[in-house]
Amino acid sequence: MAKGTVLVVDDEAPIRDILSFYLKRAGYQVLTAGDGLEALEEMGRSRPDLIISDLRMPEMTGDELCKRIKSDPATRDIYFIILSTLDGTASRIGGLSLGADDMIPKPFHAQEVLAKVDSTFRLIEMQNEIKRQNKELTTFQSRVQEEMELAAALQMGLLPKLPGKAPGSRYTHRYLPAAGIGGDIYSILPLPDGCTAMMIADVSGHGVTAALISAMVKTSFENQVRLGGEPLAWAYGMNEDLCRSTLPEQFATAWLGHLDPVSNRLRYVVAGHCAPLRIVGGTRGGLQRSEVLRGKGFMLGLDEQLPFVGYDAEFLPEDRLVLYTDGLVEVEREDRSMLEEAGLRRICAELPVGAEEAADAVITQARAYNHPAHFVDDVTLVILDRNA
Amino acid sequence: MLNIQTRQTGNASVVSIQGKVNFEVTAQLRDVIRETVATAQPKLLAINLEGVSFIDSSGLGLLVAARNSVDKSGGKLHLCCLPATVKKSFDQTNLTNYFSIFATEQDALRGA
Numbered sequence: 001m002a003k004g005t006v007l008v009v010d011d012e013a014p015i016r017d018i019l020s021f022y023l024k025r026a027g028y029q030v031l032t033a034g035d036g037l038e039a040l041e042e043m044g045r046s047r048p049d050l051i052i053s054d055l056r057m058p059e060m061t062g063d064e065l066c067k068r069i070k071s072d073p074a075t076r077d078i079y080f081i082i083l084s085t086l087d088g089t090a091s092r093i094g095g096l097s098l099g100a101d102d103m104i105p106k107p108f109h110a111q112e113v114l115a116k117v118d119s120t121f122r123l124i125e126m127q128n129e130i131k132r133q134n135k136e137l138t139t140f141q142s143r144v145q146e147e148m149e150l151a152a153a154l155q156m157g158l159l160p161k162l163p164g165k166a167p168g169s170r171y172t173h174r175y176l177p178a179a180g181i182g183g184d185i186y187s188i189l190p191l192p193d194g195c196t197a198m199m200i201a202d203v204s205g206h207g208v209t210a211a212l213i214s215a216m217v218k219t220s221f222e223n224q225v226r227l228g229g230e231p232l233a234w235a236y237g238m239n240e241d242l243c244r245s246t247l248p249e250q251f252a253t254a255w256l257g258h259l260d261p262v263s264n265r266l267r268y269v270v271a272g273h274c275a276p277l278r279i280v281g282g283t284r285g286g287l288q289r290s291e292v293l294r295g296k297g298f299m300l301g302l303d304e305q306l307p308f309v310g311y312d313a314e315f316l317p318e319d320r321l322v323l324y325t326d327g328l329v330e331v332e333r334e335d336r337s338m339l340e341e342a343g344l345r346r347i348c349a350e351l352p353v354g355a356e357e358a359a360d361a362v363i364t365q366a367r368a369y370n371h372p373a374h375f376v377d378d379v380t381l382v383i384l385d386r387n388a
Numbered sequence: 389m390l391n392i393q394t395r396q397t398g399n400a401s402v403v404s405i406q407g408k409v410n411f412e413v414t415a416q417l418r419d420v421i422r423e424t425v426a427t428a429q430p431k432l433l434a435i436n437l438e439g440v441s442f443i444d445s446s447g448l449g450l451l452v453a454a455r456n457s458v459d460k461s462g463g464k465l466h467l468c469c470l471p472a473t474v475k476k477s478f479d480q481t482n483l484t485n486y487f488s489i490f491a492t493e494q495d496a497l498r499g500a
Binding site: 202204205206248249250251253270272274275296297298299302303306326330332336338377 | 408411414418441442444445446448449450452453456457479480481482483486
């Protein structure tokens with residue numbers, strides 16, 4: 001196989017012959033032309049990698065040829081070496097300023113030309129390699145981008161469909177992942193006995209790994225709920241699942257709840273998660289009092305042997321439940337303060353009647369408080385309103 | 389910006405952390421802890437959290453992983469000098485009961 005194609009352009013036949021002879025012997029494919037016009041014609045038939053051209057020729061000179069080659073986007077990457085009797089620095093610069101890549105002064109030694117051609121081809125090869133790698137990287141990047149978008153869409157599909165309805169209550173969410181895809185997840189499941197199972201979780205870290213684990217957390221929760229029982233049993237089961245299937249440093253904070261609309265009791269487990277707010281009579285709007293559904297508990301996925309604690313609270317008709325992940329309240333402002341639970345309670349002291357409007361109000365006010373800082377972590381907010 | 393200093397005292401290694409421990413800096417802290425455990429193989433690794441202004445769940449996860457890896461190599465992990473905000477995060481996640489926590493570095497190093 002030829003090492004590459006060189007187009008030799010010179011009006012003197014002996015020079016074309018000598019160069020052709022040496023270049024062919026060295027393994028190059030050689031095309032020849034007597035002047036610039038012929039060279040362009042030749043290039044219409046096949047494309048050289050390198051052009052070696054004399055300057056002074058009839059019809060079209062070497063400078064003109066060089067200008068045309070270098071001004072056409074289709075050909076400007078072809079290496080152009082000027083072969084000329086013009087010697088001295090001034091004319092060299094003149095040649096290179098035309099856009100030529102190199103110059104060889106006449107008279108020349110064939111070996112010198114050959115050495116220059118060889119080194120030029122090494123450059124061409126390197127450039128081609130860089131272009132190839134660049135193309136590969138671009139392809140790879142766009143594939144990753146596409147996959148991330150698909151994964152983000154898939155993750156959105158894991159969230160409950162809105163508007164959310166559970167026995168005797170309705171809910172909505174705002175889900176704002178930090179990196180297109182995130183580690184927050186929640187689930188609300190109506191149970192056959194008229195109760196409702198609830199879970200919100202925040203997987204450590206961000207991005208694809210956290211998102212994968214969040215899907216696992218949801219599946220694990222749903223499996224546990226299907227087995228029956230209550231939040232305490234679910235927490236033990238989910239902890240076991242997560243300990244077995246995640247790496248160190250991968251775990252989730254979670255809040256698990258069970259709402260019984262007949263007894264108006266909410267049983268729950270706090271697994272290292274931000275304590276939700278119960279807004280007493282919150283669905284009626286106006287000034288409201290909130291209670292923090294406190295509790296202590298380990299995160300899920302730390303250690304199979306760890307104990308959890310079950311808690312119990314009142315949750316009456318027309319009450320509102322605010323579940324959230326720490327990204328909502330842990331944005332550091334310029335003065336280094338954060339909204340925190342206390343700030344969220346201030347916001348929740350007066351929220352609109354509808355869950356949708358209330359969710360918007362919480363996000364808007366949290367953003368206003370943080371401004372000009374932005375949410376940096378995944379943010380999830382769920383508002384569940386009990387019917388009258 | 390996280391500032392991490394390590395020193396060796398007897399059989400113990402002390403890692404002092406200053407700044408905000410969140411997702412952005414866990415890699416840096418993980419490397420330091422890993423290197424300290426690998427090179428010094430301390431009987432006791434004490435982590436001084438006095439200068440920590442905030443710790444998020446990735447930071448807590450890192451400390452848990454550190455405890456597990458020190459446990460596995462037969463050593464102990466002691467935490468000391470938790471500021472109020474950090475203490476709150478530990479309480480909320482019940483990690484106060486998961487770690488051996490000391491009020492001062494001296495207490496944490498006792499018995500090393």
